[in-house]
Amino acid sequence: MSDVNMKNSILRAYAPASIGNVSLGFDLLGAALKPIDGSLLGDEVDIEIAEQFSLVVKGRFADKLPPDADSNIVTRCYQHFIAELEKQGHPKNAIPALKMTLHKHLPIGSGLGSSASSIVAALFGLNQFFAEYFGKAPFTDNELLLVMGELEGQISGSVHYDNVAPCFLGGLTLMAEHKEQIALQLPMFENWYWVSCYSGINVSTAAARDILPKQVAMPNTIQFGRQLAVFVDALYRKDEKLAAAMMLDVIAEPYRKSLLPKFDESRTFSEQHGALAFGISGSGPTVFAVCDNLENAKIINQWLTDNYIQNDTGFSHICQLDTSGASVSHS
Ligand SMILES: Nc1ncnc2c1ncn2[C@@H]1O[C@H](COP(=O)(O)OP(=O)(O)OP(=O)(O)O)[C@@H](O)[C@H]1O
Numbered sequence: 001m002s003d004v005n006m007k008n009s010i011l012r013a014y015a016p017a018s019i020g021n022v023s024l025g026f027d028l029l030g031a032a033l034k035p036i037d038g039s040l041l042g043d044e045v046d047i048e049i050a051e052q053f054s055l056v057v058k059g060r061f062a063d064k065l066p067p068d069a070d071s072n073i074v075t076r077c078y079q080h081f082i083a084e085l086e087k088q089g090h091p092k093n094a095i096p097a098l099k100m101t102l103h104k105h106l107p108i109g110s111g112l113g114s115s116a117s118s119i120v121a122a123l124f125g126l127n128q129f130f131a132e133y134f135g136k137a138p139f140t141d142n143e144l145l146l147v148m149g150e151l152e153g154q155i156s157g158s159v160h161y162d163n164v165a166p167c168f169l170g171g172l173t174l175m176a177e178h179k180e181q182i183a184l185q186l187p188m189f190e191n192w193y194w195v196s197c198y199s200g201i202n203v204s205t206a207a208a209r210d211i212l213p214k215q216v217a218m219p220n221t222i223q224f225g226r227q228l229a230v231f232v233d234a235l236y237r238k239d240e241k242l243a244a245a246m247m248l249d250v251i252a253e254p255y256r257k258s259l260l261p262k263f264d265e266s267r268t269f270s271e272q273h274g275a276l277a278f279g280i281s282g283s284g285p286t287v288f289a290v291c292d293n294l295e296n297a298k299i300i301n302q303w304l305t306d307n308y309i310q311n312d313t314g315f316s317h318i319c320q321l322d323t324s325g326a327s328v329s330h331s
């Protein structure tokens with residue numbers, strides 16, 4: 001796009017909600033979500049050329065964020081991105097100032113990867129914007145993912161990619177954390193539905209990490225390793241039953257479920273109504289139930305809506321995996 005056209009256009013980046021851990025892969029496995037009814041479940045960031053940098057925050061959950069732009073992770077993404085461009089040798093006066101608008105659609109501290117969604121939309125959007133402006137993307141996907149993990153770490157107190165990676169790449173992702181390959185995309189069963197219910201309360205990721213023990217007992221370590229290895233093998237062999245049987249959380253759920261009213265009843269109902277697996281999405285309070293048919297997913301979605309949601313902020317969606325991940329459009 002020419003310089004003149006870019007001055008009159010807005011690039012919009014979208015980044016979907018995600019389930020961190022997926023029960024059996026603490027910090028190592030994540031899944032991107034797409035509601036089957038077409039509703040939007042992810043943040044959007046608009047980017048346009050301006051006289052000076054500014055961040056505007058809009059959307060359903062805008063008022064739940066700190067009011068000053070400097071505390072918003074999107075501003076930090078912008079500052080980090082521009083500093084990296086300068087390190088690459090782009091002179092300051094060759095980099096246009098930008099107005100960014102965050103449409104904050106995901107609740108904060110929800111377990112749906114809310115900060116990750118803002119980070120991915122901001123950084124992916126900036127990379128796409130400058131790809132058009134300079135004629136070449138400043139960063140590769142892997143370089144971008146490394147920065148996304150770093151910024152997520154600034155918020156939650158430790159670098160973990162299990163929200164940013166699926167949100168960016170789409171589908172089900174396994175962290176390799178090798179400097180040249182941070183994340184791998186795994187196959188998934190297309191007939192699986194992921195009922196995802198946010199109760200409406202706020203659980204801080206940092207606080208939900210603090211309550212976990214610093215050491216894991218030997219039997220749990222062996223079960224964790226066995227489950228993750230067998231799960232990946234079962235995905236590649238398309239063995240649904242075995243894959244689902246591995247979806248148990250021996251690391252975080254036993255400690256975190258005490259933060260989640262009605263967690264045990266929700267699991268019991270879901271399992272009695274055909275859920276193949278049930279667990280905490282990321283650090284909660286969102287829970288998810290996996291079903292292999294829409295009828296069961298609908299029954300569980302209705303029950304969770306009626307029983308797990310605590311207030312007007314909560315919601316529940318029947319989802320499939322969002323295999324596209326982050327995307328951009330122009331207006
Ligand atoms: N754009 C943003 N989106 C979300 N949180 C942000 C953003 N900018 C700053 N923050 C701050 O980052 C912190 C995010 O907390 P936390 O990691 O618990 O939530 P989260 O990322 O929304 O969690 P989850 O992954 O469970 O959805 C909050 O203190 C919030 O005010």
Ligand SMILES: N[C@@H](CCO)C(=O)O
Nearest residue numbers: 020027162205282283
């Ligand atoms: N893996 C992270 C995800 C946070 O959303 C955790 O469980 O703390």
